Amino acid sequence: MPTIVITGAGRGIGLATCKAFLSRGYQVIATYRSANGLASLQSLPHQAGQLQCFPLEVSDSHAIENFAEKLRGQTVDILLNNAGVFGGEAQSINHLDFNEWKQTLAINTIAPIELTLALLPNLRKSLSARVVAISSQMASLERNQPGYYAYRSSKAALNKAIQCLAHDLKADNIVVCPVHPGWVKTDMGGTDADISVNECVAGLVPLIEQLSMAQTGHFLQYNGESMSW
């Protein structure tokens, strides 16, 4: 069965996608940060040897190198760059925390690219490699709305970097897409969000499974529709 790497898999959308890919028989390599995250992953139904869990702080370059070293020689068919942060409370014109903004850029924008490049040898071994970065409708330049400087800018910059990566990895036949998962009821999305994690995953998982080179570089939504840049 294919192998998928999922970051930030200890809760929220990451945990739910792990559960779905495990139930479909995939080999799942899940990264987490906390003991709670690891416990949640280990409690997911799975076959012996089907789930590998590794601690990974995605903004730590050294940790990314170590993680890639542990996977050396393994084929990775899908990399789901899911780990992300909202960027804290101070995101309005009168109240900006620049250090938190820099950290948000490190986690949401740079880490997905750094991890993808670190796992490129693994992705190149796949006959159908796909890299998905979980982005957001809040990145869209057409949604001309105020506030949330750190989050909006980090996901907009992620989109641009992912678009560049899609061009650069065309020759390797690697599909690369940013995907908006919907506004989802998680710790980040909150209880007022539009859809449950299960509704998100019911769209996101088949979308990821069916991605082809025809879609590389496209900004998509979890339900397969395109998202405006």
Ligand SMILES: NC(=O)c1ccc[n+]([C@@H]2O[C@H](COP(=O)([O-])OP(=O)(O)OC[C@H]3O[C@@H](n4cnc5c(N)ncnc54)[C@H](OP(=O)(O)O)[C@@H]3O)[C@@H](O)[C@H]2O)c1
């Ligand atoms: N929920 C929504 O409505 C929504 C909408 C659009 C996009 N998204 C995006 O979807 C992705 C998942 O969000 P979610 O709603 O599931 O959020 P969540 O419930 O807050 O979960 C975030 C996940 O990312 C991990 N994470 C955060 N910073 C990390 C870091 N520096 N290194 C490694 N892992 C880190 C967290 O790990 P810990 O448990 O260790 O903190 C957690 O597993 C994010 O990229 C988010 O921006 C969400």
